[in-house]
Amino acid sequence: MQGKVVISGVGNTVYGKHPGRDRVDLIVEAAREAIADAGIEKAEIDGVFVKMANSSPTILYGQKVSEALGLQPAIGCALDQGGAANIGLMTYAALAIDAGLIKNALICYGDTARTGSHAVYHRPRGDDAIMGWYSTAAGYAMIHQAYRERYKTPDEHFAAVALAARNHGAQNPKAHLRLPLTMDAYLASPYVIEPLRRDDMCLVSDGGAALVMTSDGDARRRGNVRAVPILGMGQGQESWEVHLRPDLLRTKAVESADMAFAQAKIDRGGVSFAQIYDCFTVTVLQTLEDYGLAPRGQAGAKALAEGLGLGGWLPFNTSGGLLSESGTPGLQLIIEAVRQLRNEALLQVNGASYGLISNQGGSMHTHATLILGAAG
Template identity: 75%
Template sequence: MRGQIVIAGVGNTRYGKHPDRDKIDLIVEAARTALADAGVSKDMVDGVFVKIANAAPSVLYGQKVSEALGLQPKIGCALDQGGAANVSLITYAALAIQAGMIDIALICYGDTARTGSRAVYHRPRGDDAVIGWYSTAAGYAMIHQAYRQRYQTPDEHFGIIAVTARGHGADNPDAHLRAPLSMDDYLQGSYVVEPLRRDDCCLVSDGGAAVVLMSAKRARELGHSRAVPILGLGQAQESWEVHLRSDLLRTKAADSADAAFQMAGIRREDVSFAQLYDCFTVTVLQTIEDYGLAPRGSAGARAMSDGIGTDGWLPLNTSGGLLSESGTPGLQLIIEAARQMRGEARLQVPSARFGLVSNQGGSMHTHATLILGEPQ
């Protein structure tokens, strides 16, 4: 599949609060922008792939979105893998295109988790809720604590992830939170679930996003010069709940990355930038290490010494990520990676050749990896 499928168009709404709008309305806006960016009419789309919304999920959601778009696609579906779903949907859409089942696919997501229901984030976790395991943050606090204890990690190594993301988000007019963060501010921040500070945790946002997929051959026929080729894809699932895992600091992200790098045929050191799923700061450190970009326990020190800005060792989450751009799960990272490869990002990484994206769902339950190349 390497290079045979391309991202031809991208689009997103402004992120933050949309109190008077429905999640499907946000999808329609993002889809309209993505289709215009791809230079195709909606009537050319015959595949609609939707990530299920966190706020008030519903049955037949793919069909509801298709109806709102005015489409009767050959394939219309919705997927729940948590935050891993968007890269996974791109995978399934790419396979459908390659199999000749569809011609052009729309992958989209919209949510009103900020102004709508937040129940998914603070539901009790079984019987363990009575001893404090009540929220998504509680599970990640366990992982954060395990990482800190095993590697004797200072708080600054988590803080550099938040500080950098907030700096990048401050330059993004579509970002939910455009407020720079200093290391002192981070260290003085209040705890949500100790040892997680507020700025270790991603945003809860409203917004919509969409990308358009087609074959490289179709893109050439349509005269696209900015279509971004998909070079590598990978998935792997942890499945077990956090408290059932034998090791809190080993996930299937490594297997997902291995599959993507093998398909792409590139080395880890070839990566020009990374858009890594940053639902919590510890997730980024662990993903860097699971992906083989740094030895175990060393990602934070490397980020502190060599930087993760656009001119750093590993340019990271250049539009702000989930910590600053939007807490909507994952599609914004793919869109930013595509813009970087097209040379159109607001904070452009110089001479980008290969872009790496991670998506992750649950408390590190699901994982998916995407590698993009230069437009041909």
Template identity: 30%
Template sequence: MGARSGTLKDAAAIVGIGQTRFAKHLPETEKALACRAVLAALADAGLHPSQVDAFASYTMEETDEVELAKAVGAGDATFFSRVGYGGGGSCATVAHLAAAIATGQASVGVAWRSRKRGSGPRPWTDTRTQLAVPAQWTRPYGLLRPVDEIGMLARRYMHQYGATRDHFFQVALACRNRANQNPAALMYDRPLTREMYMTARWISEPLCLYDNCLETDGALACVVVSAERARDCRQRPVYVHSAAQGLPAQHHGMVNYWTEDPLTGPAWTAARNLWKGADLGPEDVDVAQIYDAFTALIPLSLEGYGFCGRGEGAAFTEGGALEIGGLLPINTSGGGLSEAYVHGFNLITEGVRQLRGTSTAQVHGAATCLVTAGEGVPTSALLLRN
């Protein structure tokens, strides 16, 4: 496989993945966790740290490439980038590395995310430090947290298209069922029932406790090389078939006030470019890892990436469609709702496991996987294939 003119199609591959354990409180620093995940990913690929010459992570990552490179013993770096907007940047880290490798700027790239949110402070209720544009117009009046903003989107979606809490429950249940098969997941031994969901406390109505992602300590990483080099690595290559970012015109935060249709979010913009750069379409996707900081984001993403029509995302979740054997199995490690929330990076590593055939909830014969980043914020997506 090689790059086609003007595209990234299959020019680069993920050849190594690594992660620390996930927990509510881990003793290591974020830097130590980042190093553990990166070294594990390099070992998985059969590569030495001195061969790394490219880095990509998030603007919110507190361990920068200088410190990471020194700590793991990397070589001279010729490419490094950071992507903004929290969980919206997850897939873009891999996309940036793939582009750098495809254009000859680097040869071995590492993307990573390390967080200690399970141990850390809760910044959202301090309006003194949360008054940047556009939040200065909303947080003093009650939209303090992301869940409050997504709660407004969820209520609009329910009002406009008839979505119900049962639809959101189907999302939470699919993720929890997969986590119950994954020993690394925080919710591995904790089944979810409809009664538990319906009687759970509100976090920001209409979103309850189980509509929200976990607060997690942990780190993950992956290694990206050229398609040619991937053939000599230890693991079966997972090719970056297509990648895209999306920032819609006149976008205005998670609630997207300025647009005529706030329910048409960044996923729609990313999806257009993702499918334009691919030989495949939504109908060819065997399994998907869809960003799930909140259950209500899944129906919106299903619509944005073309799995169903406008307003049909809630109904798509019915009848076990998101379960193994359903129309579109999702978040097969448990996702942010039930495995761990590390700004969506675990969705990338699980996508790789699915295409290697090593997932704890393996989709039989999976050859293609869509991975998405945060909806509601400037976002990104990957289409992976084996």
């Protein structure tokens, strides 16, 4: 893409608990803010791209959301790629904008998995449930076990991820969980599915988030100097169930990052910050290594020694990520990256020039990578 398409506006609800509210109303609230932020009229949205709600997959969901927005867009659809779907939707929207099919795309997500149903996260995993194989977390616990056994990783390396996210989220007034975490509290945190501790696991949250995309030319014509250019996008779908993968510690995240960095034509060492999909702490260590930012098995040691805060090795999940800001699947990471690159973040990385974002879903079944440049 190399800047031909931009993110022209972002918006989100407060994250946490929205008892009694409908997920589509949360989307409309976030979309209203994103459309205003983009400085366009609602009627100018001609593409509505929705991530399927985790807690309630619905047919014709793109149309249901469009109806609530009072829109009849040229392109309207919902996508299921688990937690990678938001960058997936952005990819298809960017291609449609670049091809001249549409001018303004709305990418959005909303769910009430916290106060509504979170049965999807506790689900029986097909016929293998007869062996006691339940939940989303269990797939990550298998990967966490394989990781710590292969690299002899101490618990403190996983804790470094959780501490950074929680300490950033504690400073974010819109975050779901604003409780900083200490190493002692992490190590005392009970096992849920061993080796996963409670504090290795992301939140389950209610909330809505949205962003607007348009062409660089259209944003400039409107004088939108806060538009953030999309430099690179990548995807790689591991797809196979955890136990059927030849190696539990290899996914297609490597190929996803290669695709995105090749398109962006920037050096990996040049990223100013990373918003990494931290559904579980091991996911972050794996992703940083898959992205070539740390040697295999060493991301945790580097995080512990050099820190993941603003002055650290790599500023990470600066608004709290899934572990602290919101357990909703991924759009909040992209929105925080946009705010960093506009120099509008609460915990601002000085001189942020390139932002790296990962989205992934299932039990590392899906992966997508996004690289953004500075506004203006």
